[in-house]
């Protein structure tokens with residue numbers, strides 16, 4: 001029987017739409033301005049997504065998953081909408 | 092004369108009662124120990140006003156206070172403070188502003204202006220380098236800021252002069268009237284515009300042509316280069332959107348002040364955040380003096396399709412879909428606080444109404460935070476039938492009605508009808524209305540809190556509880572922003588502690604270390620505290636309003652005990668008495684504040 005790792009690797013990846021805001025916009029792929037598609041392995045979490053996008057995980061980054069607050073452990077599913085924000089204050 | 096960098100050791104005094112001006116030297120030691128900004132304001136409040144002075148009395152002063160860094164050619168060094176006794180909090184008053192005016196004042200050879208007395212008729216002051224004139228300003232009285240700027244530049248024949256002014260609201264003594272400069276920058280908080288109006292001082296125009304002397308130009312240049320070459324890593328969000336680019340994030344976390352802080356989420360947040368502004372109505376980004384971050388939104392809206400065109404830079408100007416308002420780009424655009432206070436806080440999801448409200452607040456001269464929050468309080472009172480059509484002259488005050496907010500802003504600024512009550516600020520208005528309307532105030536020390544919910548944001552708790560001005564979010568109650576305040580450096584710059592210190596030392600050549608730098612801020616804080624206590628503030632005023640004891644869906648309420656712990660820890664850490672918050676004698680001596688002991692002795696027991 002294949003172990004869990006092999007099982008998830010053989011599943012098709014999940015497709016997400018990701019939007020990066022405020023200071024996180026520097027991690028946007030070249031030429032992208034708005035939301036962009038990302039594929040990630042089945043079973044991946046918000047933490048894994050941050051890593052895949054090369055965003056150093058800071059406590060202050062807020063992640064929205066389909067319009068609700070996500071945690072780093074929230075699991076991602078096909079067609080999920082992800083929004084990420086760094087804090088901006090003042091004014 | 093010693094070599095002097097970053098300042099001139101020249102304070103300009105203007106006595107409007109007597110119509111005379113003079114120059115004062117505070118000495119080199121003063122600038123190194125105090126920097127300027129808050130400490131300059133507090134210095135004159137403690138030494139040049141009588142205890143219990145009324146904010147609108149000629150005995151009050153109005154201080155324009157840049158710092159030793161203001162005017163240095165480096166990003167962030169375009170800030171100055173405006174202060175005096177506040178008609179809103181009845182104690183220490185100060186607002187801070189960016190733009191170009193403060194740097195221009197420094198370049199004219201001045202480290203600050205102290206305005207005394209009051210003129211008999213409207214007046215303005217014209218400063219061209221060392222020449223200072225008090226002039227008749229009758230023709231400016233009643234005019235909005237854009238008109239005043241046009242008239243003065245024309246009559247002075249100086250298109251490049253920089254102008255600071257109080258709007259019509261300051262003339263009418265609206266308790267949260269602001270002082271604006273360069274039309275789009277404001278010292279918004281604590282009602283300094285009303286103090287200016289009470290002195291019948293409409294404007295101060297300045298033209299300065301002398302670069303501020305810098306000790307280590309190469310060192311300063313390398314800091315400026317660091318900002319521009321690392322813009323992407325350190326200031327991308329600010330550079331692209333200005334403040335307000337992360338409102339959706341705050342909303343997700345349940346910390347967006349909504350409907351008078353009653354809720355933490357505003358469903359239509361994406362309609363009124365800085366992203367929406369950028370996509371629909373932003374036509375440019377502006378900057379403050381010497382700053383490559385350029386975080387200042389400029390917005391434009393046309394009321395009629397036939398007027399929609401392009402800006403000079405070729406950017407399309409969009410039209411109000413309902414054909415109601417034109418929004419003039421001269422007045423800049425809304426910062427986060429304004430978007431939140433004139434949007435979610437009053438339930439408004441109508442972006443053009445928010446932009447119009449912001450423009451009117453700037454042009455007429457009222458603080459967007461106190462304005463939005465006072466209106467939010469009134470809307471809640473209306474909802475609960477504590478205010479009725481009889482009180483409002485027939486107006487309905489429904490949540491979410493942007494047209495009502497726009498109308499109320501004009502009525503407040505002109506103290507017209509029901510606006511006269513709101514012009515007093517929410518705390519005084521609630522005292523008049525009574526019937527329990529005090530229960531949903533969101534003021535600290537009489538000043539409306541800014542748009543960061545302390546239940547959501549832990550680090551705002553100390554700021555609101557202990558800031559000398561009251562409900563202030565700038566976190567200038569700690570050395571980091573407190574020190575920046577006193578030297579005139581913008582908080583948004585991502586300078587590390589070491590870089591800030593390097594910047595100050597490059598400008599001044601002082602070679603300060605971290606400990607000395609922290610003391611600069613501690614002095615300013617102790618002095619502002621002394622002034623507040625002299626004027627009657629006590630520990631009982633260092634508290635949050637009852638609304639914040641209530642829980643939000645995602646954040647627990649803040650008990651009085653938990654607030655008290657924060658306050659005690661703060662007092663003790665700053666060397667103030669752990670019970671009363673009076674700076675102890677030992678602290679006064681350690682900070683070298685002996686010359687302010689008379690103020691300490693005048694604290695009522």
Ligand code: SF4
Nearest residue numbers: 167379382384386581
């Ligand atoms: S970061 Fe923004 S507010 Fe600060 S000095 Fe620069 S342009 Fe002005």
